[in-house]
Amino acid sequence: MRANFIFSEVWIGLRRNLTMTIAVIITVAVGMAMLGVGLMINAQVTMMQGYWYDKVEVSVFLCAKNSQIPACNGKAITDAQTKALEQQIKAMPGVEKVYFEDQAKAYENFQDSAANNPLVNATKVEDMPTSFRVKLADPDKYQPVIDALNGQPGVAQAMNQKELIEKFFVMLDKLRGGALAVAIILVLAAALLIGNTVRLSAFNRRRETGIMRLVGASNLYIQLPFVMEGMIAGLVGGVFAAVMLIVAKVFLFEEIGRYLALGAQIGWNDVASVITLTMVIGVLICVLASFVTLRRYLRV
Amino acid sequence: MCHPRSVLTPRLACRDALVIHFDNVTKVYANQNRPALDHVSVDVDKGEFVFLVGPSGSGKSTFLRLILKEERPNSGAIHVAGKDLARLSNFKVPHLRRRIGCVFQDFRLLPNKNVYENVAFALEVIGKPRRFIRKVVPEVIELVGLEGKAHRMPDELSGGEQQRVAMARAFVNRPMILLADEPTGNIDPATSIGIMKVLDRINRTGTTVVMATHDAAIVDSMRKRVVELEDGKIVRDQSRGVYGQAY
Numbered sequence: 001m002r003a004n005f006i007f008s009e010v011w012i013g014l015r016r017n018l019t020m021t022i023a024v025i026i027t028v029a030v031g032m033a034m035l036g037v038g039l040m041i042n043a044q045v046t047m048m049q050g051y052w053y054d055k056v057e058v059s060v061f062l063c064a065k066n067s068q069i070p071a072c073n074g075k076a077i078t079d080a081q082t083k084a085l086e087q088q089i090k091a092m093p094g095v096e097k098v099y100f101e102d103q104a105k106a107y108e109n110f111q112d113s114a115a116n117n118p119l120v121n122a123t124k125v126e127d128m129p130t131s132f133r134v135k136l137a138d139p140d141k142y143q144p145v146i147d148a149l150n151g152q153p154g155v156a157q158a159m160n161q162k163e164l165i166e167k168f169f170v171m172l173d174k175l176r177g178g179a180l181a182v183a184i185i186l187v188l189a190a191a192l193l194i195g196n197t198v199r200l201s202a203f204n205r206r207r208e209t210g211i212m213r214l215v216g217a218s219n220l221y222i223q224l225p226f227v228m229e230g231m232i233a234g235l236v237g238g239v240f241a242a243v244m245l246i247v248a249k250v251f252l253f254e255e256i257g258r259y260l261a262l263g264a265q266i267g268w269n270d271v272a273s274v275i276t277l278t279m280v281i282g283v284l285i286c287v288l289a290s291f292v293t294l295r296r297y298l299r300v
Numbered sequence: 301m302c303h304p305r306s307v308l309t310p311r312l313a314c315r316d317a318l319v320i321h322f323d324n325v326t327k328v329y330a331n332q333n334r335p336a337l338d339h340v341s342v343d344v345d346k347g348e349f350v351f352l353v354g355p356s357g358s359g360k361s362t363f364l365r366l367i368l369k370e371e372r373p374n375s376g377a378i379h380v381a382g383k384d385l386a387r388l389s390n391f392k393v394p395h396l397r398r399r400i401g402c403v404f405q406d407f408r409l410l411p412n413k414n415v416y417e418n419v420a421f422a423l424e425v426i427g428k429p430r431r432f433i434r435k436v437v438p439e440v441i442e443l444v445g446l447e448g449k450a451h452r453m454p455d456e457l458s459g460g461e462q463q464r465v466a467m468a469r470a471f472v473n474r475p476m477i478l479l480a481d482e483p484t485g486n487i488d489p490a491t492s493i494g495i496m497k498v499l500d501r502i503n504r505t506g507t508t509v510v511m512a513t514h515d516a517a518i519v520d521s522m523r524k525r526v527v528e529l530e531d532g533k534i535v536r537d538q539s540r541g542v543y544g545q546a547y
Contacts, residue, residue, distance in 0.1 A: 005424050005425070207408070207410060207411075208410060208421075210408065211408060211410065211421065211422070211425075211469075212425045213394075213397070214368075214397060214402050214408075215397065215398065215401075215402075215421075215422040215425060215426060215469070215470075215473065216394040216395060216396070216397030216398030216399075216400075216426055216473075217394060217425035217426055218394045218426075218427075219391075219394070221425055221426070221427065222425075
């Protein structure tokens, strides 16, 4: 095998089809970046689900003094009411655990979950509501508990946190679906483009390949330059996609995460594995598309 | 002694000396009723020089393409260089072709490579080491009579010279068989004599030469074996023959 011969052939091929090669690189780069973003959203969602579903519980916010919520009538909950409420919740079917969150604990949790949020500095301990946190045996059966607790004396509002998070997850799911759909379409476009490029290349070099066939060059020798062309285009596209993904991680995921206090954030090792995966997929698709086209246009 | 052409039955005994062996070969192209080759049986010995003559469409090119395994016969058996082509996997076809050189009417040189590079290309693409290429390419350029023109581009050469380059390329890997498809078809008669001399020189090194041609003068002057095809059938097979004797 003479590597420099193959490489000079590859170089000639790429240069002759420069515009097509650029088109392939751009398509592969954008397609792989979309695929990568989809995968990153996926990793983010999985991570957040793990983080949040552990914590998800029914929150029963209690009335504080001067509360604006109509159910309280501006009166704070009394100690007796608190005790009675706790007993009532504990007696409910499906309730696994109940614990009381006072203002100090609530403030601490808020600070943790919204570390970078400017609101933290403007919030005082006295502003935090007290609440019962109810852990259910089956997190999906929250409705009867909420219905029973809303309207009890001293209860400002009973609500399921899952409902709030669920909306966010639905949005993320849609984003992920959108990114993956765009990725699939672009990957298809890239495969067709590569097919065309290889076809052009094969046509441009039909004299050379004809002679190679005649003098008994092996299929590998004849086909390798074309496949390498596809592979190099795929690799360069993959590198661009990697850059886009790093930018997306820094300016999209981290920024949004900081803003929305998502709690969990994908790390660089996730980004690295996504980049590796998209590179492999990109190069594989390019090589496959080249091979399939060669089968049709370069009979050996 | 082994005379495969005259011996009909114990062919196996002669197989080693046979370079090309066609046994009852029929080739019908798709969408055509008339066979391009019709039950053709021919044996060619090692070192022979064979003219393949006959009108256009008589099956000469099909015969050459079958030897290269560019086409498969519909029936019959073909052995080339001791290999049964029906049993030769596609994977090994390139190795068969390395033992066969080819020359065409239209030269088929690469216009962007000079004489030396055109000849070297045939060795580069089968992975020969550069040292070997540097040694044999000048030798074969000299053999075809192009010494001193190694760095000319094809468009700076006459038709005869271009055909010599093509012959050098076909012969540089010392093939067992040289197939020539009307090599003098684009060349004037005076220059053709030079081309035939080179083919004869190649033949003398022990390479079997099969040449398809329309050129009666050349066939008559060489006095070699002549196989005449007509409508895909062999109508004449003569040693030391001439072009038009059958008419």
